[in-house]
Amino acid sequence: MKSVKLTVNGIERHFIADEDRVLLDLLREDLSLTGAKQSCDRKGQCGACMVIVNGKAVLSCLTKVSSLDGAQVITIEGLGTPDNPHLIQEAFVLAGAVQCGFCTPGMIMASKALLDTNPDPGKEEIKRALRRNLCRCTGYKKIIEAVQLAGRFLRGEITPDAARPSLKEGIMGISHPRPSGLAKACGTAHFTADIRINGALELAVLRSSVPHARIGRIDSSKAESMPGVVGVVKASDITGTNILKYLRADRPVLCGDKVRYIGDPIVAVAAETKAQAEAALTFIEVDLTPLPVLDSPEASLAEDAPQLHDEFPNICLDQPQIKGDAQAALQESAAVVEARFQTQINHQAPLEPEATAAYWEGDPAADEDAKLVIIGRSINIHYHLGMLQEALGWDNMSYREAYSGGQFGIKLDIISEGIAGAAAIHFKRPVRYIPGLTESMLMTSKRHAYKMDVKLGADAQGRITAYRNDILVDKGAYYSIGHVLIMRSLLMLSGSYHIPNVDARARLVYTNNPWGSAARGAGPPQVNFALECAVEMLADKLGMDPLEFRLQNSLKPGQSKSTGRVVTEWPLPELLEAIRPHYGRAVEEAKNYRNGPVRRGVGLATGSFGIGGPGDVSVAAVELDPDGGVSVFAAAADPGEGNDSMLLQLTAEFMGLPFEKVRVHTRDTDYTAASGPAAGSRITYMIGSALLDALSQLQSAMNETGAKNSDALAVAGKPSRYLGRKRNEDAGPLDPKTGQGPSFESQVHAVQMAEVEVNTESGEVKILKMTAAVDAGTVINPQNLTAQLEGGLDMGVGYALREQYIAGKTKDWISFKFPTINHSFDVETIIRETPRPKGPMGATGVGEMCMVPTAPAVINAIKNATGIWICDLPATPDKIKARAAALQQEK
Ligand code: FES
Ligand code: FES
Numbered sequence: 001m002k003s004v005k006l007t008v009n010g011i012e013r014h015f016i017a018d019e020d021r022v023l024l025d026l027l028r029e030d031l032s033l034t035g036a037k038q039s040c041d042r043k044g045q046c047g048a049c050m051v052i053v054n055g056k057a058v059l060s061c062l063t064k065v066s067s068l069d070g071a072q073v074i075t076i077e078g079l080g081t082p083d084n085p086h087l088i089q090e091a092f093v094l095a096g097a098v099q100c101g102f103c104t105p106g107m108i109m110a111s112k113a114l115l116d117t118n119p120d121p122g123k124e125e126i127k128r129a130l131r132r133n134l135c136r137c138t139g140y141k142k143i144i145e146a147v148q149l150a151g152r153f154l155r156g157e158i159t160p161d162a163a164r165p166s167l168k169e170g171i172m173g174i175s176h177p178r179p180s181g182l183a184k185a186c187g188t189a190h191f192t193a194d195i196r197i198n199g200a201l202e203l204a205v206l207r208s209s210v211p212h213a214r215i216g217r218i219d220s221s222k223a224e225s226m227p228g229v230v231g232v233v234k235a236s237d238i239t240g241t242n243i244l245k246y247l248r249a250d251r252p253v254l255c256g257d258k259v260r261y262i263g264d265p266i267v268a269v270a271a272e273t274k275a276q277a278e279a280a281l282t283f284i285e286v287d288l289t290p291l292p293v294l295d296s297p298e299a300s301l302a303e304d305a306p307q308l309h310d311e312f313p314n315i316c317l318d319q320p321q322i323k324g325d326a327q328a329a330l331q332e333s334a335a336v337v338e339a340r341f342q343t344q345i346n347h348q349a350p351l352e353p354e355a356t357a358a359y360w361e362g363d364p365a366a367d368e369d370a371k372l373v374i375i376g377r378s379i380n381i382h383y384h385l386g387m388l389q390e391a392l393g394w395d396n397m398s399y400r401e402a403y404s405g406g407q408f409g410i411k412l413d414i415i416s417e418g419i420a421g422a423a424a425i426h427f428k429r430p431v432r433y434i435p436g437l438t439e440s441m442l443m444t445s446k447r448h449a450y451k452m453d454v455k456l457g458a459d460a461q462g463r464i465t466a467y468r469n470d471i472l473v474d475k476g477a478y479y480s481i482g483h484v485l486i487m488r489s490l491l492m493l494s495g496s497y498h499i500p501n502v503d504a505r506a507r508l509v510y511t512n513n514p515w516g517s518a519a520r521g522a523g524p525p526q527v528n529f530a531l532e533c534a535v536e537m538l539a540d541k542l543g544m545d546p547l548e549f550r551l552q553n554s555l556k557p558g559q560s561k562s563t564g565r566v567v568t569e570w571p572l573p574e575l576l577e578a579i580r581p582h583y584g585r586a587v588e589e590a591k592n593y594r595n596g597p598v599r600r601g602v603g604l605a606t607g608s609f610g611i612g613g614p615g616d617v618s619v620a621a622v623e624l625d626p627d628g629g630v631s632v633f634a635a636a637a638d639p640g641e642g643n644d645s646m647l648l649q650l651t652a653e654f655m656g657l658p659f660e661k662v663r664v665h666t667r668d669t670d671y672t673a674a675s676g677p678a679a680g681s682r683i684t685y686m687i688g689s690a691l692l693d694a695l696s697q698l699q700s701a702m703n704e705t706g707a708k709n710s711d712a713l714a715v716a717g718k719p720s721r722y723l724g725r726k727r728n729e730d731a732g733p734l735d736p737k738t739g740q741g742p743s744f745e746s747q748v749h750a751v752q753m754a755e756v757e758v759n760t761e762s763g764e765v766k767i768l769k770m771t772a773a774v775d776a777g778t779v780i781n782p783q784n785l786t787a788q789l790e791g792g793l794d795m796g797v798g799y800a801l802r803e804q805y806i807a808g809k810t811k812d813w814i815s816f817k818f819p820t821i822n823h824s825f826d827v828e829t830i831i832r833e834t835p836r837p838k839g840p841m842g843a844t845g846v847g848e849m850c851m852v853p854t855a856p857a858v859i860n861a862i863k864n865a866t867g868i869w870i871c872d873l874p875a876t877p878d879k880i881k882a883r884a885a886a887l888q889q890e891k
Contacts, residue, residue: 002066008033009078015065023060023068024049027075034194035076035105035187036060037405039134039351041436045813047133048351050106051075057113059132076105076187079112085182088112090160091150092143093181096783099137099791100640101184102351102405107133108185111147120151130821134813136351136406137640139794140824142787171653172841175783178645179664180638184403192355192375192402193434200359200430201230201270203423204277206284207442208259208266211512211807212294212308215257215266216287223269223283228276230427232284233268238422240393246413248479250309251515253391253418259288260308260477261512262807263442270423270431297451297472297509308477308510316475316508317483321490321739323562326503329466333457337537341454341530342872343855345474346447347805347816348519350639352377352405353440356420359430372397374421377404379411379637381667382674387414392421401667404639408795409518411639412679413480415443438811445517446805448485449474450526456534462544464553466501467562469493469530473508476515482508485516488610488680489523490739494562495531496572496606496749498555502562504739514807518679520795521848524609525855532605532856533871536863546604546860547583550751551576555608563734565743571834572608575751575773578830579604582771586755590865597761600768601865603754607852610744611685611844615731618686621673622651622694624702624720628709629661630695636666636687637678641847642784646684647691649780650840654695673723681845684780685746686726688840694724746836748844750774752793752853754861760884763877765862767797767823772850773830778842782831789829789850794819796854801875 005014008031015026022042027033039046042061049061052074080086085093088108098104107130114121114129121129126147135143152158165174183189220232235242235256242256243249255264267284271277294300300314308314330336355376362370372394378384381399389395404411420433435443455468471489475482486506493504539549554572561567586602593600620634632651638644644664651662666672675687698720702708705716713720730742755768770793779785802817810816835842855873863869868883 004065004069006068006071006073008073009075017065019064019066021065023051023063023065023073026065027051027060032196033075033077034190037102037105037191039102039353039437040813041438043812046351047110048103048106050109050133052109052113055113055116057110076108079108080186082182082186082188085186087153087160088115088150089182089185091153092146092185093177094160094163095142095146095149096175096787097138097142097146098178098181098184099787100404100406101180101189102191103133103135104184105187107135107143111150114147115151115154119155121147127821134351134818134820136349137791138787139790139827140821141790141827167658171649173779173782175781176645176649176659178642178784179648180644189403191352191405192357192377195357195375195402197357197359197430197432200357200432201272201423201427202274202277203420203431203433204269204274204281205265205419206267206281206286207439208262208264208288210259210288210290211262212291213259213288214291215255215259216289218267219285220267223280226276226280226283228272229280230270230272233270233423233426237426238392240391242391244387244391244414244418246387246480247482248312250312251478253422258291261514263514265419265443268419268423270427274434294511295513297474297511300509300511308512314510316479316510317486318505318507319486319490319734319739320737321493321502321504321562323564323740324501326466326468326501329501330455330457330468333465334460335538335541336455336457337534337541338455339534339537339871341452341533343450343526343529344804344873345449345514346519346799346803347441347810348408348410348447349816349818350406350408350410353435353437354416354443355434356416357432358420358424360424364428369396372421372424373400374417375400375402376414376417377402377407377411377639378414378417379407379639379679380677381635381669383677384414384417385669388417388421391418392425394425399669401637404637407639408520409522409679410444412518412677413445441805441810445480446476446514447519448516448526452527452530454530454534456538458538458542462542462549462552464497464499467494467499469504469527471504471506471527473506474513474516475508475510476513477510478515480515480517485523487734489527490734491563491743492524492610493527495528496555496608497553498559499562504562514805520792521852525799525852528607528852529855529873532853533859536860547576547580550604550606561743563743564740569834571775571832572606572749574832575749575775578773578832579751579753579771583753586753598757598759599865600755600757601861601863603857603859603861603864605752605853605856605860607750607849608747609681609849609852611681611748612728612745613680613682614742614744615728616682616686617725617727618675618690619673619723619725620675620687620690620694621721621723622691622698624698624710624713625663626710627661629663630655630657631663631665632691633665633672634675634687634691635672636675636683638666639678641683641788642781643678643683645781645784646688650688650691651695654692655699681748681847681849684843684845685839688843689726690724692724692840693726694722697722697724745838746844748774748776748846748849750849750853752857754857756858756861756865758862758865758880760866763879763881763884765801765875765880767825767858769826769828770797771828771830773832774846775832775834776846777834777836777839777844779831779833780843785831785846786829788846790827792850793827793854794824796851797858799851800855800858800873804874
């Protein structure tokens with residue numbers, strides 16, 4: 001122990017601290033200064049914990065309290081508050097650099113340390129200062145711009161008031177700051193791990209280290225006698241079904257009979273502190289009898305393969321898609337290309353680890369109907385609440401969504417919530433389950449790996465004639481959204497193009513690999529990678545310009561997609577024309593780098609992404625308030641996309657209200673309408689439309705009665721609350737034999753261009769610039785739109801070049817190869833607005849589209865630079881180097 005005096009945010013403090021205690025824990029636990037976050041198991045990899053000590057930005061997770069005697073410490077809370085923010089905090093909000101906000105306090109502290117010593121830093125100096133800070137949402141562009149804007153504020157060149165859009169400029173199409181921006185920038189937005197609960201037990205969970213085994217004896221007696229341990233929870237202690245059923249009842253809260261992948265949970269230990277729970281974990285003995293490991297879809301489909309789930313065959317789905325006669329058309333084609341494409345299992349990589357807090361309203365020991373409140377990061381709180389009630393056998397529950405540090409599909413499934421809830425019920429106490437990064441990676445769903453055998457043909461005039469794609473998808477151990485993934489792949493199989501003949505088959509197969517679920521795009525990024533690379537190969541074979549080839553084959557209104565559905569709008573050609581001058585410039589520039597080991601290339605890819613799935617339904621409620629303002633009630637999670645802004649701006653515009661009179665409530669099952677998941681890029685299109693329906697009902701009542709507030713409406717005998725609905729007319733599944741049938745109600749379109757530099761000796765690829773032309777309908781908030789595009793491009797490049805999840809090996813942000821600010825690249829976005837007839841005020845959605853064309857654009861650019869096709873993602877330096885060497889030998 002050591003006696004340490006230090007000053008935190010101007011207040012002198014005195015602590016007696018363990019030699020090993022780190023500053024992050026002291027700030028968060030002893031001083032409740034939870035603005036500093038942790039994302040990397042205190043390994044110094046994320047920068048979310050950054051604070052300033054004696055004028056320097058330091059990682060508080062690596063800074064020993066014992067070394068800080070006499071130190072001056074400043075945390076994010078010491079800079080400003082939402083009512084009185086620091087200029088740097090204002091700059092981050094106004095530059096649109098705050099999305100989920102989990103990285104933001106650390107980013108701001110690193111920026112402050114820089115600007116304190118260098119008031120006018122250049123881009124490279126900013127990158128150097130922020131090199132230790134990770135962000136998954138923004139792609140770093142707006143963060144660099146925020147630091148530049150902060151510099152201008154601090155130098156007195158411009159004020160925040162001058163930079164802030166005014167209501168006089170209008171509401172729609174204006175980049176009004178997101179409502180949660182300042183709370184996130186000032187560290188007052190609470191994420192789940194920031195929430196302390198008096199008397200809460202802390203959990204640690206024993207997980208399988210093998211991919212397939214039968215569970216025998218579990219001996220927890222030693223662990224249960226350890227200091228602070230209250231007990232353990234096993235599958236047999238759970239009184240509900242113990243199954244977290246999304247679409248199929250196959251994933252247990254805790255495994256009882258078998259483990260089916262590396263990371264499956266077996267036993268939870270509850271103790272008074274997390275350290276005690278973790279210490280006890282090592283004393284639990286579990287007999288695991290190894291079972292044959294099905295490590296690929298092919299292994300699972302073998303005749304003698306064991307069945308992974310007793311109730312379900314290994315093949316989850318086998319769905320064909322037949323349009324016209326592809327076989328005959330391919331035979332008659334003037335040119336045909338053929339290739340196998342593969343994509344990797346990938347982690348969605350939100351910066352915030354999984355976390356759940358659970359507490360009781362009422363005393364569960366005395367009252368069987370006490371209410372269990374689960375706090376977590378769900379993006380589908382009502383549906384997940386039902387899953388928890390069934391799995392845990394407790395009816396009186398609520399789900400509250402805390403601020404969420406990104407999700408990108410990972411929270412379409414609940415994970416830690418089940419275990420925390422089970423422990424809370426078992427011990428009748430509040431519980432916190434705050435796993436670290438490695439455990440979060442183990443427990444969560446992943447992006448599915450695809451294998452695709454493709455043939456694409458065209459006639460002598462360069463018109464695509466036919467497409468075959470035999471798709472084999474690794475489902476991993478559990479079904480989750482299962483067939484939805486396959487349907488999305490087939491609904492968008494033909495991408496942006498008119499393809500008259502299609503013969504596809506998509507098979508989804510259980511394996512002992514990590515289980516797949518939603519992951520930004522979920523299906524279309526994989527199939528579009530294959531299609532767009534094949535399109536490039538075919539243009540190459542025909543000797544046609546890739547842009548002209550795409551333009552010629554673009555779908556047109558009146559033509560049909562691979563599902564047979566005829567489209568009525570298709571503004572893709574305009575986007576290709578918009579990118580044409582950029583493409584011409586890039587191709588000319590790349591010509592100067594055609595010889596030598598370092599070469600430049602240009603690649604194009606398109607994407608046409610469905611919005612508003614067949615049969616999708618959503619609701620939103622609105623209520624007129626006593627002061628004439630409007631409250632919106634919709635479970636529209638906003639883990640960073642800007643959904644709060646969308647609800648706010650649509651309501652203010654429709655009702656003619658100032659922002660302060662619009663109150664948006666989205667986070668609690670107790671008072672929101674069940675609006676469906678914040679997934680599939682559906683929030684703006686579906687919930688925005690339901691909101692407008694509710695608002696128009698309210699406005700009709702107000703017009704009819706002349707009422708201006710809820711009291712006046714009541715006097716007139718009218719309700720003040722209205723429920724709006726949005727139901728897509730096209731509904732039902734694809735035909736099981738032909739894959740023909742209903743489709744999405746709208747689309748968002750994009751063309752992306754990658755400019756790359758490839759070192760053929762080292763295999764390294766540098767992205768010089770990404771250009772994205774997008775038509776997402778009417779733009780509600782341009783800054784939120786470009787923020788999605790920039791972040792999506794960054795994620796798409798990571799998917800193309802680096803990222804991969806390997807069970808048992810990918811354990812942190814270094815082994816995951818998380819994209820840093822040093823990987824960031826120039827981005828240019830071109831926005832076109834074709835209002836969508838059925839979208840809210842003409843809008844669609846864009847959250848997933850922004851990465852759908854990215855990987856093929858990058859791979860096509862690598863081919864353009866080097867002549868090498870990388871058909872299996874990621875395109876790592878090793879692969880490129882090996883293929884460049886092989887190509888050299890062939891010559
Ligand atoms: S928690 Fe300190 S760097 Fe990640
Ligand atoms: S805003 Fe940076 S991680 Fe989300």
